[in-house]
Amino acid sequence: MGLLNAFKLSLLLPKKKAVYQLNRVKTKDFLLYILLLHVLFALPNGVSLIVDFMKSEDLDNTLLLAGFLYPLLVIMTGTIIISLLAMVGVLVRWMTKRKLVYQLLWKMAMYACTYPVILYVISSLLHQTTTIEYIGLLLLFLIIFTKMILTYPQMKK
Known part of the structure; x- marks a missing residue:
């Protein structure tokens, strides 16, 4: 239930109530959410990778690349990208x-x-x-992320 709740709340962003409730999500559910988002992100390229390797009829390499190395690469690069985006934050x-x-x-x-x-x-x-779509997605992220940050109070002087 916690994973579905986190997903539902993340769809309500950047509303103030959703921002505060997401910070109360359990760590276990947050880690599952990260994994789910990475798998979802890897889905289009993973499917095309599996189709290409199945055509080559090299099942051992297909299993190694599509089943182990590709998901690991997606998780590592995804974590690095999220860390860089947090630095923008x-x-x-x-x-x-x-x-x-x-x-x-x-x-x-x-x-x-x-x-x-x-x-x-x-x-x-x-x-x-296309590149324009990537830029649009980045701008969408920045708008949502900035609005989330602005829901928190300013530092006292």
Whole structure:
């Protein structure tokens, strides 16, 4: 139930109530949510990778690459990208003088990625994704993430 609740709340972002409730999600559910989002993000490329390798009839390499190495690569790069996006949040936090720590910004960045990831998957499954679409998804993330940061109070002087 916690994973579905986290997903439902992340779809309500950047509403203030949803932002605060997401910070109360249990760590177990948050980690499952991260994994689910990474799997969803890897789905379009993973399917095409499996289809390409099945055509080559090299089942051992297909299993190794599609079953183990590709998901590991997606999780590692996804974690690095979320960390970089959280650093953008540190910059926004500093500019707006908000009272937030990096760990919370990392968690918020992960939840703010929900809409862009869903739109990316839909777009990738329908057609080849263009650079303009990537920029649009990044802007969507930045808008949601900035609004989430702005829901927190400013630091007292």
